[in-house]
Amino acid sequence: MSDWSKVRLHVVTGKGGTGKSTVASALALALAHQGKNVLVCEVEGRQGLARMFDVDPLPYQERRLTTGLPDEDGGRGIVHALHIDAESALLEYLSMYYRLGRAGKALDRFGVIEFATTIAPGVRDVLLSGKVYEAVERNSRNKGAIRYDAVVLDAPPTGRITNFLNVGGEVGGLAKVGPIKTQSDTMMKLFQSPRTAVHLVTLLEEMPVQETIDGIAELERAGLPVGGIVVNMVRPRDLSDDDLAAARAGTLDRSRIEAEVKAAGIEVTDALLDGLLHEAREHAERRALEDAQRAVIAGIDVPTYELPRMAGGVDLGALYELAGLLREQGMA
Amino acid sequence: MARSTTQRQTRVGPASPDARRAGSLDVDALIADRRTGIIVCCGSGGVGKTTTSAALALRAAEQGRKVVVLTIDPARRLAQSMGIEALDNTPRPVTGLDEAAGGHLDAMMLDMKRTFDEVVESQASPEKAQQILANPFYIALSSSFAGTQEYMAMEKLGQIHRDAQAAGTYDLIVVDTPPSRSALDFLDAPERLSSFLDGRFVRLLLAPARGPAKLMTAGFSLITNALTKILGAQFLKDLQTFVSALDTVFGGFRQRAQKTYSLLQADGTAFLVVAAPEPDALREAAYFVERLSEDGMPLAGLIVNRASPAPDSPLPAEDALAGVGKLRRDGNGTLAAGLLRLHADQVQLVERERALRERFATAHPQVPTVVVPALAGDVHDLDGLRRIGELLAASGGSSTDRSD
Structure with a gap:
């Protein structure tokens, strides 16, 4: 049973470099089972999804990307992807709501579209999050659109996520009346409801963990629902606690390792043993630092999931592996 | 944003960096060179730019340079690592460094909104300035518009540079750039602001009555009607007030942006691109390198932070995994199995990172590179920064594994 079965919109944020696009993609794969339709969107113009799934750059159009991770009965769903850019979102919005006719063309000709999407304060974020909202709730004017069981947003980083979702606040100060105001209020209703969850990706390092804590506080202040914490790129845990302690103290049993390495069919040299012992010590030191950060995270009252560091990099196969781990841990 | 790449005109600058032969980046030579007056560290978020800037600044100061380091990071990480409680828009001296060589170090954190306010105040009459500062568009623009941070970083750099030249306070300014949404923001911000100010829409808002043709005026009323319908009348009124009020200070903006831009292109400036050995970070780095060369900006080199340390023993990963x-099959030797797996993991990581770096080097052979191994813990204090500084300088020797 998923911890987030009521959630329709999964927002995945995190400090830069923590791998939030990887986590968002893996989460989408994990959610897509038993014939479920899942949409994963990106809004930062980086085409990270296309790279992640090894497909051509995505257009402003929902595209079938791949099948999800099958469940025990082999039931798979479908993952779709959408690359949202502000200009296309604005044009779509205008044509959906207003029959502007000549005025629509004039808007573009006079540079209003560019103005609105690049410089008008807050408008850019509203357009991007507005399209995400539309993908979740589906507008009746968007005929024939797929209804998604879940939407995953590869969101802006932790430092900007609250502003990004807090559209009421951003626009409220500028557009005090009118349809934009009404619509941003409706959007806020979804974003602040239990049908949305903002997940935070972190590493077991001090700064990302601190940023996660700050991010959670900020989300809570804005009334936005905090989802889970995904601890990414966790070092392998192949050594027992006792061995780790011994490695840190420099008291690992050299003759035992020598015998065991021999038993592994590997030729033992002093250089090899020295190397392994030194690597063990370095690893143990880093593990101790990780454990300290893990303890900090455990102190936050939020469900936590862990994903291992993929030494060979994250390819499509690795994404499915990560998806499996998320599902095992109950995130999807 | 991609549009601006195709629209921008080619700039003429000093000799492009590929005139230089690639090798490893010698950080000590760079900071020892008195002609280096500005070092700009750029790169994507989460690659250790702030720490690198601070470490460079500290190292330069302890080698006798009079340094100020300017950071824009809202997480105030530099402040913490420099042991200063709160940085503000004024450079503050950093204590605890070795000043035997005659150098010193100041640090400041950019308060973006305050910098913007100061520019407005310096350019407009007090009355007009008040009007601008209170406008909701100005407030949103100055505090949350993407690109404002980048623009203000450059504005502040220009200010500090002018002041330092006049008063002789600093001979080296180290700039940490904001974690941009994309590599473009940082170089395009000034131009984007100016092009907005020159935009047709803004011109129209300023002087709708002066429209040259009937059609234009008709088009304009269509627009205003549409906007009023969508946004409400107040929105448009606020916007109009904002634009007409700010117009008076625009000329100054443009001129200054141009000056700062030329300052960045000048010989005394050195750009350092910071990355981590990850595909995304290196892709961004490649983008920076290309943009900097295109714009004729003096690129000094690439710093690859957080490299995994090379394993000590030469056992190949496959052998270890076998x-x-x-x-595991024989059901014994859990300790050795763990150690061998760790070793294999480490070998794979290092090989992957090397492959990524080599790919970058093949595509950009003109870029001198330095690889900095990852530290076990975070950097909190001057000692940590010193250590990073040593690593930056030490790996600049001959240990980089790039092939020309």
Whole structure:
């Protein structure tokens, strides 16, 4: 049973470099089972999804990307992807709501579209999050659109996520009346409801963990629902606690390792043993630092999931592996 | 944003960096060179730019340079690592460094909104300035518009540079750039602001009555009607007030942006691109390198932070994994199995990072590079920064594994 079965919109944020696009993609794969339709969107113009799934750059159009991770009965769903850019979102919005006719063309000709999407304060974020909202709730004017069981947003980083979702606040100060105001209020209703969850990706390092804590506080202040914490790129845990302690103290049993390495069919040299012992010590030191950060995270009252560091990099196969781990841990 | 790449005109600058032969980046030579007056560290978020800037600044100061380091990071990480409680828009001296060589170090954190306010105040009459500062568009623009941070960083750099030249306070300014949404923001911000100010829409808002043709005026009323319908009348009124009020200070903006831009292109400036050995970070780095060369900006080199330390023993990953398999099948040797797996993991990581770096080097052979190994912990204090500084300088020797 998923911890987030009521959630329709999964927002995945995190400090830069923590791998939030990887986590968002893996989460989408994990959610897509038993014939479920899942949409994963990106809004930062980086085409990270296309790279992640090894497909051509995505257009402003929902595209079938791949099948999800099958469940025990082999039931798979479908993952779709959408690359949202502000200009296309604005044009779509205008044509959906207003029959502007000549005025629509004039808007573009006079540079209003560019103005609105690049410089008008807050408008850019509203357009991007507005399209995400539309993908979740589906507008009746968007005929024939797929209804998604879940939407995953590869969101802006932790430092900007609250502003990004807090559209009421951003626009409220500028557009005090009118349809934009009404619509941003409706959007806020979804974003602040239990049908949305903002997940935070972190590493077991001090700064990302601190940023996660700050991010959670900020989300809570804005009334936005905090989802889970995904601890990414966790070092392998192949050594027992006792061995780790011994490695840190420099008291690992050299003759035992020598015998065991021999038993592994590997030729033992002093250089090899020295190397392994030194690597063990370095690893143990880093593990101790990780454990300290893990303890900090455990102190936050939020469900936590862990994903291992993929030494060979994250390819499509690795994404499915990560998806499996998320599902095992109950995130999807 | 991609549009601006195709629209921008080619700039003429000093000799492009590929006139230089690639090798490893010698950080000590860079900071020892008195002609280096500005070092700009750029790169994507989460690659250790702030720490690198601070470490460079500290190292330069302890080698006798009079340094100020300017950071824009809202997480105030530099402040913490420099042991200063709160940085503000004024450079503050950093204490605890070795000043035997005659150098000193100041640090400041950019308060973006305050910098913007100061520019407005310096350019407009007090009355007009008040009007601008209170406008909701100005407030949103100055505090949350993407690109404002980048623009203000450059504005502040220009200010500090002018002041330092006049008063002789600093001979080296180290700039940490904001974690941009994309590499473009940082170089395009000034131009984007100016092009907005020159935009047709803004011109129209300023002087709708002066429209040259009937059609234009008709088009304009269509627009205003549409906007009023969508946004409400107040929105448009606020916007109009904002634009007409700010117009008076625009000329100044443009001129200054141009000056700062030329300052960045000048010989005394050195750009350092910071990355981590990850595909995304290196892709961004490649983008920076290309943009900097295109704009004729003096690129000094690439810093690859957080490299995984090379394993001590030469045992190949496959052999180690085969050994792990055998031990697991035989059901013994858990400690050795763990160690061998760790070793294999480490070898794979290092090989992957090397492959990524080599790919970058093949595509950009003109870029001198330095690889900085990852530290076990975070950097909190001057000692940590010193250590990073040493690593930056030490790996600049001959240990980089790039091939020309």
